[in-house]
Structures are given as C-alpha cells and as structure tokens.
Amino acid sequence: MNTPAAKFLLCLSFIFSVGLTAQNNTTSALSYASKLDNHKILLSAVNATELGTLLQKSGPFTIFAPSDAAFEKFSNNKITELMNAEDKRELKTLLSYHIVAGHLTASRMLRAIGNGNGKASFTTIQGKKLTVHLDGYDIVLTDPVGNTARITTADLNLENEGVVHEIDSVILPAQM
Numbered sequence: 001m002n003t004p005a006a007k008f009l010l011c012l013s014f015i016f017s018v019g020l021t022a023q024n025n026t027t028s029a030l031s032y033a034s035k036l037d038n039h040k041i042l043l044s045a046v047n048a049t050e051l052g053t054l055l056q057k058s059g060p061f062t063i064f065a066p067s068d069a070a071f072e073k074f075s076n077n078k079i080t081e082l083m084n085a086e087d088k089r090e091l092k093t094l095l096s097y098h099i100v101a102g103h104l105t106a107s108r109m110l111r112a113i114g115n116g117n118g119k120a121s122f123t124t125i126q127g128k129k130l131t132v133h134l135d136g137y138d139i140v141l142t143d144p145v146g147n148t149a150r151i152t153t154a155d156l157n158l159e160n161e162g163v164v165h166e167i168d169s170v171i172l173p174a175q176m
Contacts, residue, residue, distance in 0.1 A: 041072075042065055045083055049091050050088075060158070060162040061102070062165070063165070064151075064165050065167065066169065069168070070169050074169065097128060098124070103163055104163060105163055106154040118133055119131055130142075131143075144172075145172050147170075147172055152166050
C-alpha cells in the first residue's frame with residue numbers, strides 16, 4: 001500500500017468519504033493522499049465506525065486529525081480496544097469530537113481567538129465544546145478534560161470545502 005495509486009485509493013475509500021475525487025483534481029488528491037501515511041489508525045477507526053457515511057452526506061466539515069503518533073501517545077491499546085469492541089459508540093463519540101461542522105481554516109480560528117480575547121470555542125459534531133488558544137505561534141486545542149493538542153499541519157483542504165488539521169494528541173470529550 002505504499003504506491004501513489006494505493007494511497008489515492010485509500011484516500012478515496014477512507015478519508016472520511018467527504019468527496020475527494022481524482023477526476024476534478026488529481027494533483028490535489030494525490031498530494032493529500034501522500035500525507036495519509038501517518039493517519040492509518042485514524043482511517044481504520046473511521047472505517048470501523050462507518051462515520052464516513054455521515055460525513056459524505058453532509059458537510060463541509062473541519063477535521064482535527066490525530067496522527068498515528070498521537071494515537072500511540074494516547075494509548076495504542078485503548079484505541080485498539082475501541083476499534084475491536086462490538087459496540088462502536090464510544091469510538092464514534094471519540095472520533096466525532098475531532099470534527100466541527102463548517103470550513104474552519106487556521107486564519108478563521110485565529111480571528112475567533114482575537115475576537116475572543118485570546119480564546120475561542122467551537123462545538124464539535126459530538127456536541128461538546130472544544131476551546132482553542134495560541135501558545136506562541138501554535139494553535140492549541142483544549143478538551144473539557146484539560147488535554148491539549150497542537151495543530152502541527154494546518155489547512156489541508158478537501159474539495160467539498162472541508163478542511164483537515166493534523167494534531168499531535170488525541171482530544172477527549174470526557175474522561176476515558
């Protein structure tokens with residue numbers, strides 16, 4: 001699965017099924033697909049929950065995508081346990097906390113932070129608030145439990161007007 005074609009197919013099949021197509025923009029799709037090497041756990045989790053179906057039918061969405069290293073730091077055993085569980089509700093809750101409705105670019109977050117005297121909050125599709133603030137030049141997300149995640153790669157645009165931001169930690173809607 002290391003060839004560009006395989007990555008592209010993986011992108012089409014699993015990247016949240018949000019309408020990324022090769023016919024409209026092959027260069028963009030291949031470029032985005034090449035960034036997926038460090039999101040295998042996330043893609044497997046999305047596939048396990050069938051959350052992609054929801055994302056395909058609606059949108060646009062902003063996705064805060066934890067890298068594989070972020071999931072391993074969170075707990076490789078916990079995420080595996082959630083993916084292998086017969087009831088995927090807890091996994092779906094976790095994943096949907098990483099998604100905000102709308103096209104939320106880094107510049108829009110920065111504007112909201114500026115307008116909010118250093119902080120802004122956004123409601124995830126899971127229903128809980130996600131707070132953002134600046135730490136130096138980094139946009140930092142804070143969950144209700146107090147965990148933080150930095151955006152390490154911002155503004156990976158999807159054709160359906162959605163956007164993906166890679167983050168360095170898993171954020172939680174509640175204690176797990």
